[in-house]
């Protein structure tokens with residue numbers, strides 16, 4: 001599903017975010033990305049949906065080489081990947097309902113289907129009743145759940161989540177984890193960057209630790225590590 | 229039922245304008261004000277040209293025929309001058325007509341007039357020549373002067389030059405004003421459109437990250453730009469139309485000596501042009517500035 005070969009990423013300002021990363025994630029896996037702040041987790045995730053391209057090395061998603069990918073193919077790649085952004089990236093002039101619906105509209109789902117699927121999804125993430133609110137009218141956790149809903153609504157083959165529980169109380173956080181877990185059970189590959197020790201330790205999934213832009217640890221059924 | 233893209237575009241356009249009302253109003257006003265100024269400047273040019281033309285059309289050459297020429301000879305002379313290049317019309321004022329005209333201005337009766345003037349008609353036959361191009365008046369005059377049957381030629385020597393200088397300047401000022409305001413309104417409107425698109429760059433970026441194709445993002449923007457431009461252009465056309473109509477009626481009734489252009493065809497063309505210009509600049513401007521953000 002995901003394969004990185006000798007990937008390095010140096011930002012234009014000279015920041016070395018990733019150094020010679022080799023990584024393989026199979027279809028259907030559930031992977032936690034852990035590591036200190038600034039380690040390069042978000043950068044790694046951004047390579048998957050081609051928000052960033054590597055300075056060196058190759059990135060392959062679903063057999064497609066993202067480095068050589070043409071610009072007009074990028075939208076199709078992104079439609080097969082659900083992204084829960086660390087900063088949500090909600091459309092400010094669209095309501096909750098419209099933000100979630102947008103992911104379906106770009107793939108050309110009919111109006112009627114969009115309506116039923118978005119209202120089901122909003123119910124699922126606990127946002128029923130907030131359909132017509134604008135993002136600025138929501139709490140951080142609510143905005144995050146809108147982002148989650150938009151990311152998973154079209155059953156993507158790959159779901160990448162950058163701290164999807166960062167702004168949530170433990171109970172809501174577990175609710176979101178249940179969602180991701182269920183989606184994973186239905187066949188979606190999930191890669192989740194997180195600082196949530198309790199969640200990582202409890203789930204007992206593959207854990208990849210990034211430190212200073214390098215893969216420092218990669219274990220099946222791992223724990224969060226970095227114990228105090 | 230499948231996804232209805234045109235309907236999506238219209239909904240998006242509507243939402244966008246409704247949810248950024250101040251941005252929309254500012255855009256419409258920018259287009260409107262720029263095009264109002266442009267519209268009036270075009271009518272200014274039309275009137276400047278018109279005034280210049282009406283001055284120039286008064287320029288004519290008067291060629292007085294030698295006394296011994298017969299009526300036939302005068303006829304031949306007329307067709308000969310008519311045949312010269314640059315001549316638009318030649319009319320004959322016979323000595324009898326000249327005398328009659330003179331009599332009319334004097335208010336006396338004709339029979340007395342001839343006796344009063346010493347028993348003979350002192351007026352020569354005269355040819356009045358108009359040039360197609362007022363610049364040619366001087367050359368034509370000397371060519372006509374060279375004809376053997378012609379006695380003297382008058383064409384307002386010395387004054388023609390000054391008049392032509394004046395009309396030339398009048399035209400240049402007209403064109404200059406239109407040119408300056410065209411540039412100004414294009415710059416103003418395109419800055420406005422750029423700012424509009426720029427204020428939405430984050431939205432565009434998000435849409436791309438969620439998998440929207442460039443076309444999917446572009447169309448609502450184009451239609452919004454087109455609609456705002458159309459509104460601005462429409463309001464400008466309305467204002468210029470009513471304003472010009474009012475001004476020219478006022479001028480016609482008070483400054484009767486000033487020729488004003490009230491040409492319905494020109495009127496329609498200018499107003500239609502403003503409407504189209506608003507629409508085109510809105511749509512094309514949005515498209516061009518959007519392109520930059522789509523490919524970044």
Ligand SMILES: Nc1ncnc2c1ncn2[C@@H]1O[C@H](COP(=O)(O)OP(=O)(O)OP(=O)(O)O)[C@@H](O)[C@H]1O
Nearest residue numbers: 011013015016017036037038039040041042043044
């Ligand atoms: N757009 C950018 N331009 C320049 N440098 C960047 C950019 N994005 C990230 N960096 C740098 O790259 C490094 C890795 O950043 P990244 O966002 O990947 O860290 P992270 O592991 O996601 O951290 P966090 O846990 O705080 O989210 C950091 O040193 C950061 O300053």
Ligand SMILES: [Mg+2]
Nearest residue numbers: 041042086162
């Ligand atoms: Mg991060």
